[in-house]
Amino acid sequence: MTTSYDFDHMPEHVRRYDEFPPLFVPGYEASHAMAAAVLSERIGTQASLLVIGAGGGIEIARFARQFQGWRFTGVDPSQAMLDLASARLDAEAGEAQWSLVQGTAADAPEGPFDAATAFLCLSFVPDDGSRLEQLRAIRQRLKTGAPFLMIHAASEPARIERDFARFAEHARLRGAEPEVIDTAVSVNRTGIHILTPEREAELLVQAGFRLDGLFYRGLWIHGWEATTCAV
Ligand SMILES: C[S@@+](CC[C@H](N)C(=O)[O-])C[C@H]1O[C@@H](n2cnc3c(N)ncnc32)[C@H](O)[C@@H]1O
Structure with missing residues (x-):
């Protein structure tokens, strides 16, 4: 099963990681503020969150700063991206607020968690059964009625x-520098699996979620809000 794009073989990308999302993801910082607002409304101020693709630690650090009662379990297959996350969280979050696990959703503790996020990571997983498997692994670790926020690109063949x-x-x-843009376009063409919005919705439903709608959108980057259904 293909599970991820290997950031451990992209040391320069990891070293400069903090620079890239704001350049390539329209409204990157704002998407975290919107996500925090949605989560706050849905789970309150004391909650446990599963953060898929937590490498870099940016979203955990932002959430942790504003919600001291949230406790995060971050999961990411890349050791280099987890190291980056650890360094950030050591400096920016309370010690008791976070823990990190190397792997994908299937390697996460069972929970059940009050909420989950998967920002800019599940599009590395192909739609060959692997994406559905990972969504199901997230669903299994959430309480019934829990919110799941997912961000990545979606498009249509006619407008790709x-x-x-x-x-x-x-x-x-x-x-962004021209060579950085070229690399990003190439990584997105070869390493990212861009599905249609309809297929994204279908997969969420098949995995056991109700799709609530979009909580954010920047050009082709979509932010879906979903809720776990009773099993
Ligand atoms: C573009 S970064 C996004 C990091 C962070 N979520 C953010 O928004 O800044 C993508 C991350 O997803 C991780 N990743 C790749 N495949 C994954 C998978 N199947 N499950 C979880 N994380 C994955 C990568 O190792 C990398 O750390």
Whole structure:
């Protein structure tokens, strides 16, 4: 089973990781504020959260700063990205607030958690049964009625080239260097599995979620809000 794109073989990308999401993800910081607002409304101030693709630690650090009663379990297959997360969280979050596990959703503790997020990570997993398997692994670790927020690109075959062009132009206008843009386009073409919004919705439902709608969107980057159904 293909489970992930290997950040451990991209040391330069990891070293400069903090620079990249704001260049390539329209509204990156704002998406975290919107996610925090949705989660706060849904789970309150004392809760346990499963954070899939937690490498870098950016979203955990942001959430932890604002909600001292949230406790995070972060999961990521890349040791280099987990090291980056540890360094950030050591400096920016309370010691008792977080723990990290190397792997994918299937390697996470059973929970059950009050909420889960998967930001900019599940699109590394192909739609060959692996994506559904990972969504099911997330569902199994959540309480019934728990929110799940997922962010990544979605497009249609008829507009994929237009969306790549907008992706590159947005990064250029944000100040990204040409070679960084070329690498990002190439990684997205070869390593990311961009599905249609309809297929994303179908997979969420098959995995046992109710789709509530989008809580955020920036160009082709979608932020889905879903809720676990009773099993
Ligand atoms: C673009 S970074 C996103 C990191 C962070 N969530 C953020 O929004 O800044 C993608 C991360 O997803 C991780 N990843 C790749 N495949 C994964 C999978 N199957 N499950 C969980 N994380 C995965 C990578 O190792 C990497 O740390």
